[in-house]
Amino acid sequence: MTRLLRAELRRFRSRRLVIVALLVAVAGVGLITWGTWQTARPLTGGALAAAQSNYDAAVRDWEENGEEIMAGCLEEQERVREAEGDPTLDFGCETMEPQREWYFPEPVTFVDSSRLALSGTAYLLAFAALLAGTTGTAADLSSGGTSTWLTFEPRRGRVYTSKLSAIGLSLVLPTVLLVAASVAGLMLLYRSGGLGTALTGDQTGDLASMAARVLALVVAAGVAGAALGMVMRHTAAVLGAVVGYLVAVEAVLGNAWSTARPWMVLTNIEAWLDGPASYYVTTCTSTAQGTSCDWVEREVSTGHGAVYLAVLVVVAVVLGLLTFRRRDAA
Known part of the structure; x- marks a missing residue:
């Protein structure tokens, strides 16, 4: 053998x-x-610059329209709660403000x-x-x-x-x-x-x-x-x-x-x-x-x-x- x-x-x-x-x-x-x-x-060079630009644009948009966006979200959330009879439904309206970590993820x-x-x-x-x-x-x-x-x-x-x-x-x-x-x-x-x-x-x-x-x-x-x-x-x-x-x-x-x-x-x-x-x-x-x-x-x-x-x-x-x-x- x-x-x-x-x-x-x-x-x-x-x-x-x-x-x-x-x-x-x-x-x-x-x-x-x-x-x-x-x-x-981690992000470097052009990708880092693009992420910074996108983040700055999102922050500016939120400063201008954040209250309106939040109000619309809460209104839709309430409508769906009533339609489905579930007062616990949460659309996450309070977490919609842009966060830096969304655009600059941590390295794996x-x-x-x-x-x-x-x-x-x-x-x-x-x-x-x-x-x-x-x-x-x-x-x-x-x-x-x-x-x-x-x-x-x-x-x-x-x-x-x-x-x-x-x-x-x-x-x-x-x-x-x-x-x-x-x-x-x-x-x-x-x-x-x-x-x-x-x-x-x-x-x-x-x-x-x-x-x-x-x-x-x-x-x-x-x-x-x-x-x-x-x-x-x-x-x-x-x-x-x-x-x-x-x-x-x-x-x-x-x-x-x-x-x-x-x-x-x-x-x-x-x-x-x-x-x-x-x-x-x-x-x-x-x-x-x-x-x-x-x-x-x-x-x-x-x-x-x-x-x-x-x-x-x-x-x-x-x-x-x-x-x-x-x-x-x-």
């Missing part, structure tokens, strides 16, 4: 599409890190930016791992390499295990390095902008835990991709199925049927990476005044996401094994 694993490690790492996926991942992580910094950095903290960057990095690396894992098995099947390999090792279970193990192990080091590079790069950008990067013990533990979840997700995506490659035999077929699912199920069905969100892959990935994932469902109630509908927030827990994703990977691996055992490898 050790020899099989070593051979599969060499074969997987030498594949051209795997190398391309790695290079794309490196470039993507760099862009995500830079983009996160751009949204987190380093820990929050790091979480955002890790989340974006996780999705990118998971897709790259899925692509690499798929080509690691599908390319061998379509080219006839697996058929030749079985003449040296006819026990298909061992061949299958060695392939998936090699793919999973090969993804560990690149993922660790890219995740570390993302956080380190963001830290350098924060320090270059004169912003603090100090973390408490709890914050450090939280980021480390999230990085570990990113690693688990990427390895799982690679292994699942390898299993799907065994089932569909072509990298393009797997990618087509994934894209079709994202469009038809995640985008269309998920938006049209909000109660299905807990069973969507992306929702559970979000829950696994970032803690509870929120989604909203519409609830309607009928009263003497008519029917009113509200958006109610619900959550998918981290545990739910972990179990859901684990079951998906196990199903893919078992399906891949059954297909590989029973179907001609040529």
Whole structure:
């Protein structure tokens, strides 16, 4: 088994599409890190001048028309209270005066930016791992390499295990390095902008835990991709199925049927990476005044996401094994 694993490690790492996926991942992580910094950095130059100009204009407008705006707001608030029979409705009229912080937002903290960057990095690396894992098995099947390999090792279970193990192990080091590079790069950008990067013990533990979840997700995506490659035999077929699912199920069905969100892959990935994932469902109630509908927030827990994703990977691996055992490898 050790020899099989070593051979599969060499074969997987030498594949051209795997190398391309790695290079794309490196470039993507760099862009995500830079983009996160751009949204987190304090205002400078022209943006700072524009914010000051907008704030000054809002203050002047409020000084000229504030009393009229306030009176109109209170009048509308009272009208709606009477119409709906709810004296507690609050339009926030007393808070309408322009505040400086509306125009000069505080920079995003380093820990929050790091979480955002890790989340974006996780999705990118998971897709790259899925692509690499798929080509690691599908390319061998379509080219006839697996058929030749079985003449040296006819026990298909061992061949299958060695392939998936090699793919999973090969993804560990690149993922660790890219995740570390993302956080380190963001830290350098924060320090270059004169912003603090100090973390408490709890914050450090939280980021480390999230990085570990990113690693688990990427390895799982690679292994699942390898299993799907065994089932569909072509990298393009797997990618087509994934894209079709994202469009038809995640985008269309998920938006049209909000109660299905807990069973969507992306929702559970979000829950696994970032803690509870929120989604909203519409609830309607009928009263003497008519029917009113509200958006109610619900959550998918981290545990739910972990179990859901684990079951998906196990199903893919078992399906891949059954297909590989029973179907001609040529």
